Amino acid sequence: MLSCRKQLISRLLRRQASTLARGGYVEVQEEQGQPLKYPQVWLRDNCQCAECFHAATRARKSHWERGPINQKVSQVAYNQEKKQLEILWQDKHKSSFDLAWLRERDFGEAARERYLSEVYKPRAEIWGKSEFEAVRREFQYEDVIQKDAVLKDWLEALAIQGFAILKGAPNDVNVARHLANRIGYIKRTTYGDVFEVKSKPNAGNYAYLMTPLPLHTDMPYYEYKAGINILHTLVQSSSKGGANTLTDGFNVASRLRKDFPEDFEVLRTVPVNWFDIGHDGDQAQPFHSLWRSPVICLDVDGAITRINQNTTKRDSRFSVSMDEAIAWYRAYDRFLELAQSEAVEFKTQAGDVFVFNNLRMLHGRTAYEDAPGNKRHLVGAYVDWDIIYSKLRTLKFPNAKD
Ligand code: OGA
Numbered sequence: 001m002l003s004c005r006k007q008l009i010s011r012l013l014r015r016q017a018s019t020l021a022r023g024g025y026v027e028v029q030e031e032q033g034q035p036l037k038y039p040q041v042w043l044r045d046n047c048q049c050a051e052c053f054h055a056a057t058r059a060r061k062s063h064w065e066r067g068p069i070n071q072k073v074s075q076v077a078y079n080q081e082k083k084q085l086e087i088l089w090q091d092k093h094k095s096s097f098d099l100a101w102l103r104e105r106d107f108g109e110a111a112r113e114r115y116l117s118e119v120y121k122p123r124a125e126i127w128g129k130s131e132f133e134a135v136r137r138e139f140q141y142e143d144v145i146q147k148d149a150v151l152k153d154w155l156e157a158l159a160i161q162g163f164a165i166l167k168g169a170p171n172d173v174n175v176a177r178h179l180a181n182r183i184g185y186i187k188r189t190t191y192g193d194v195f196e197v198k199s200k201p202n203a204g205n206y207a208y209l210m211t212p213l214p215l216h217t218d219m220p221y222y223e224y225k226a227g228i229n230i231l232h233t234l235v236q237s238s239s240k241g242g243a244n245t246l247t248d249g250f251n252v253a254s255r256l257r258k259d260f261p262e263d264f265e266v267l268r269t270v271p272v273n274w275f276d277i278g279h280d281g282d283q284a285q286p287f288h289s290l291w292r293s294p295v296i297c298l299d300v301d302g303a304i305t306r307i308n309q310n311t312t313k314r315d316s317r318f319s320v321s322m323d324e325a326i327a328w329y330r331a332y333d334r335f336l337e338l339a340q341s342e343a344v345e346f347k348t349q350a351g352d353v354f355v356f357n358n359l360r361m362l363h364g365r366t367a368y369e370d371a372p373g374n375k376r377h378l379v380g381a382y383v384d385w386d387i388i389y390s391k392l393r394t395l396k397f398p399n400a401k402d
């Protein structure tokens with residue numbers, strides 16, 4: 001009697017998910033919701049059995065010579081007890097997949113979008129001048145150093161708003177380095193691991209003068225351009241200038257895309273020659289850095305992913321046709337006009353650390369005057385986005401396994 005009831009219950013439970021293999025797909029219909037649907041070729045490719053998958057290294061280990069394109073499902077069933085989809089393939093191979101694992105890999109559009117914005121990268125929220133006060137985020141330097149939750153919030157702000165300001169950093173030349181190490185690894189460049197932004201005799205870079213720095217991104221002349229710029233103010237100028245200027249370059253580019261699509265197209269396609277030739281004060285190696293890239297770069301989804309703009313680092317060599325060059329100047333002028341009109345200005349104080357996405361934010365500073373006893377002094381460092389996103393994911397998903 002009891003066993004009969006058990007059988008009945010298990011038969012009822014089994015009905016909670018039904019499965020079907022047809023037309024090159026496997027479908028799983030749970031009691032509620034849209035059916036989950038997977039290509040058979042993908043299921044075979046991602047078989048989790050010990051023969052096909054090396055769990056400890058999370059690595060696929062079979063099918064290295066050819067793709068698994070010719071295997072077809074012979075039988076499919078849902079095991080209610082194990083909550084697994086079980087597949088018998090025509091070549092007698094067996095696979096089983098946890099339903100939860102499958103759900104996380106749902107091919108449905110909403111699920112893919114959720115994964116891309118929650119795990120892959122937070123979506124950038126673009127902003128204009130009038131929204132600056134609303135998007136401006138501040139964190140205490142010590143909190144970022146001490147508390148993982150604040151580190152996470154700060155990195156998310158950098159990913160979403162594109163910048164953030166840390167307050168209360170000590171008067172120590174190692175602050176920028178500490179912050180880079182707190183995230184992961186500093187990016188060493190031809191300017192060293194950290195660099196000092198102050199007016200220098202025999203300055204080899206325009207930033208090391210007291211002149212205004214027009215809106216720019218650092219290092220467009222690098223293929224692997226620095227991801228974020230950490231600028232720690234040790235001494236701010238007491239002269240009128242030395243203030244920061246800032247524009248969301250993604251906002252400028254997307255306004256261009258909408259309102260002036262032809263200019264957008266030119267800035268997206270015409271490569272500019274970016275260059276940096278010289279030798280930085282204390283660094284051993286002279287450099288000759290060259291990189292050809294458009295002002296606006298798109299990613300695989302067509303989203304704006306990198307802005308290159310640095311008037312001081314744009315080569316007079318322009319390796320495109322004259323027609324392209326002429327069209328480019330027209331589009332570039334429009335871009336700069338928009339960038340200027342959206343720029344905000346603020347002035348950091350000693351102990352502030354201004355950190356921003358160097359692929360996105362056009363930044364600059366107004367002219368200043370050093371005086372005896374007041375020499376403006378910033379220390380900068382760079383970190384790559386690969387390192388930042390990785391850190392952010394380890395903070396958000398400390399138990400992630402696959
Ligand atoms: C730079 C820079 C800003 C400043 O050195 O590239 O943007 O405030 N400096 O001096």
Ligand code: NM2
Nearest residue numbers: 191195205207218219220
């Ligand atoms: N510094 C500050 O692209 C640039 O050359 C910007 C970079 C010299 C490391 C300045």
Ligand code: ZN
Nearest residue numbers: 047049051052
């Ligand atoms: Zn297998």
Ligand code: ZN
Nearest residue numbers: 216217218363
């Ligand atoms: Zn800069």
